[in-house]
Amino acid sequence: MVNLPIPAGNPVVDYLVDAWQRNVLFLDTLRERSRAYREHMASPAPNVLHFRHELVMHGLELPRPVNYCLLRILPDAAAPMDPCKRPIIVIDPRAGHGPGIGGFKPDSEIGVALACGHPCYFIGFTTEPVEGQTILDVIDALGSFQNEVIRRHPDAQGLPLAIGNCQAGWALAMAAATRPERFGPLLLPGVPLAYWQGTHGGSPMRYAGGMLGGTWLTALAGDLGAGKYDGAWLVSNFENMNPANTLWTKQYNVWANIDTEPERYLAFERWWGGHAILGAEEMQWIADELFVGNRLVSGELRANDGTRIDLRDIKGPIIVFCSKGDEITPPPQALGWILELYQDVDDIRAHDQTIVYSVHDAVGHLGIFVSGSVARKEHQEFTSNIDLIDVLPPGLFEAVLTKAGPDTPNAQLVAGEWVLHFEPRSLDDIRALGCNDLDDERRFATVARLSDVNLGLYRTFMQPWVRAMATPELALAARKLHPARLPYELFGHDGSAMRMLEEVAEEVRAQRRPVPDGNPSRSCRSSSPRPRSPCSTPGETCATA
Numbered sequence: 001m002v003n004l005p006i007p008a009g010n011p012v013v014d015y016l017v018d019a020w021q022r023n024v025l026f027l028d029t030l031r032e033r034s035r036a037y038r039e040h041m042a043s044p045a046p047n048v049l050h051f052r053h054e055l056v057m058h059g060l061e062l063p064r065p066v067n068y069c070l071l072r073i074l075p076d077a078a079a080p081m082d083p084c085k086r087p088i089i090v091i092d093p094r095a096g097h098g099p100g101i102g103g104f105k106p107d108s109e110i111g112v113a114l115a116c117g118h119p120c121y122f123i124g125f126t127t128e129p130v131e132g133q134t135i136l137d138v139i140d141a142l143g144s145f146q147n148e149v150i151r152r153h154p155d156a157q158g159l160p161l162a163i164g165n166c167q168a169g170w171a172l173a174m175a176a177a178t179r180p181e182r183f184g185p186l187l188l189p190g191v192p193l194a195y196w197q198g199t200h201g202g203s204p205m206r207y208a209g210g211m212l213g214g215t216w217l218t219a220l221a222g223d224l225g226a227g228k229y230d231g232a233w234l235v236s237n238f239e240n241m242n243p244a245n246t247l248w249t250k251q252y253n254v255w256a257n258i259d260t261e262p263e264r265y266l267a268f269e270r271w272w273g274g275h276a277i278l279g280a281e282e283m284q285w286i287a288d289e290l291f292v293g294n295r296l297v298s299g300e301l302r303a304n305d306g307t308r309i310d311l312r313d314i315k316g317p318i319i320v321f322c323s324k325g326d327e328i329t330p331p332p333q334a335l336g337w338i339l340e341l342y343q344d345v346d347d348i349r350a351h352d353q354t355i356v357y358s359v360h361d362a363v364g365h366l367g368i369f370v371s372g373s374v375a376r377k378e379h380q381e382f383t384s385n386i387d388l389i390d391v392l393p394p395g396l397f398e399a400v401l402t403k404a405g406p407d408t409p410n411a412q413l414v415a416g417e418w419v420l421h422f423e424p425r426s427l428d429d430i431r432a433l434g435c436n437d438l439d440d441e442r443r444f445a446t447v448a449r450l451s452d453v454n455l456g457l458y459r460t461f462m463q464p465w466v467r468a469m470a471t472p473e474l475a476l477a478a479r480k481l482h483p484a485r486l487p488y489e490l491f492g493h494d495g496s497a498m499r500m501l502e503e504v505a506e507e508v509r510a511q512r513r514p515v516p517d518g519n520p521s522r523s524c525r526s527s528s529p530r531p532r533s534p535c536s537t538p539g540e541t542c543a544t545a
Contacts, residue, residue: 049104052073076114097275103122165368225280228279233482293451324359381420
């Protein structure tokens with residue numbers, strides 16, 4: 001390719017040149033995404049952790065082995081660790097993706113913990129489960145990891161702060177309920193605990209079980225996977241909530257901002273496409289006992305040792321962080337367990353519990369634990385004030401953040417941009433966020449019963465035939481052909497076409513001619529606001545599905 005012989009200055013020509021270059025660079029971004037995907041998945045333990053770390057304990061060493069491991073995040077010389085500060089443990093969700101999202105960039109939960117001088121640990125997992133492991137085994141493993149962190153920090157002034165993102169949060173809550181004396185404060189960002197709760201007609205994910213006839217499809221997917229459940233199905237569930245964003249907006253955002261967006265897009269897609277595998281038994285338990293059965297808040301679940309799992313047994317402060325913009329875990333699902341377990345605030349006090357909640361106005365589900373602006377605001381304040389939260393009296397409080405200014409009392413003591421204070425709340429404040437009425441509860445109970453019936457019919461009449469036909473080889477082929485994986489594979493072959501695309505893209509970058517701001521065609525294209533990802537906060541995107 002040679003230098004473009006086309007002179008600049010003609011508005012139509014300038015726009016066509018810019019559009020052609022954008023197309024080339026966009027295709028090259030997809031090629032780079034596929035290359036990064038292949039490298040990432042070829043790793044024996046793929047993760048997107050930004051921080052240096054070392055292995056402390058592997059779940060394979062436990063009496064009931066699991067594919068989880070405990071890592072210590074190595075502190076930076078610029079931000080030394082204070083051995084007297086309580087450790088912070090970040091647990092990533094195993095919801096179809098690989099580990100690391102809690103620390104995949106400097107402005108993250110791990111980054112905030114290190115900046116505050118706390119010893120920091122990370123609990124992640126490998127992409128393949130241990131044969132026969134169960135969710136209850138995972139809960140036991142979290143307890144063992146907690147004990148190891150406590151043992152390594154005898155001088156810490158307080159038990160560790162454990163942060164459980166999304167699905168890791170309910171596992172953390174169950175572990176804390178079975179070992180209340182070993183767990184301190186819990187931070188639960190975007191964590192569903194009351195799976196039936198929500199406003200009538202809203203929160204579409206909670207209706208999926210009834211629309212599909214229950215959890216028999218989960219069993220079918222596990223059987224077709226030869227005993228393994230492909231996490232790509234969970235990713236597809238998320239993407240299907242907003243097909244317009246999945247099929248158009250995300251890609252258009254990269255094309256429209258091709259000179260600035262690819263780096264951030266590729267960093268996030270490295271995690272988004274790093275699908276992990278769950279055991280079929282694990283996924284079936286989650287679907288039956290939690291998503292459809294809603295048995296966590298009813299106290300029907302028991303740990304491996306027979307202990308009844310009751311969230312009221314948790315003794316450390318529980319900090320719930322949710323958002324009105326989150327359709328995966330809306331505030332009623334994050335906070336509705338309080339209504340189901342307690343009659344009033346006096347009942348909370350009688351159980352010696354401290355519950356603090358914070359509701360964001362707009363951020364989407366992933367943004368709760370991914371967005372840099374959320375990390376710099378909410379997570380920064382929760383972490384820096386954790387010792388204060390730990391000594392709050394029993395009761396229900398809302399964490400309210402206000403912008404610091406010259407009129408702020410004792411402004412000289414404010415370290416950052418925000419001031420965190422706690423307002424006493426009642427159960428009516430939780431109800432105001434939305435909750436089921438009695439008829440809704442009966443409908444969901446009917447769906448749960450129908451699910452049990454359909455699952456029984458599937459196991460009786462279909463499961464033996466499906467298991468006989470589903471070989472490991474067929475299951476592997478089906479995973480490779482999954483619609484959530486194919487986009488990462490399409491540009492992944494090192495053929496002559498891809499090498500030519502890479503060479504042309506390098507030439508285009510060297511001769512880049514963005515269309516001028518005053519171009520009439522560009523003005524038409526830019527007349528609509530820049531599309532924003534559902535996981536982002538105003539002014540920030542993170543290029544997710």
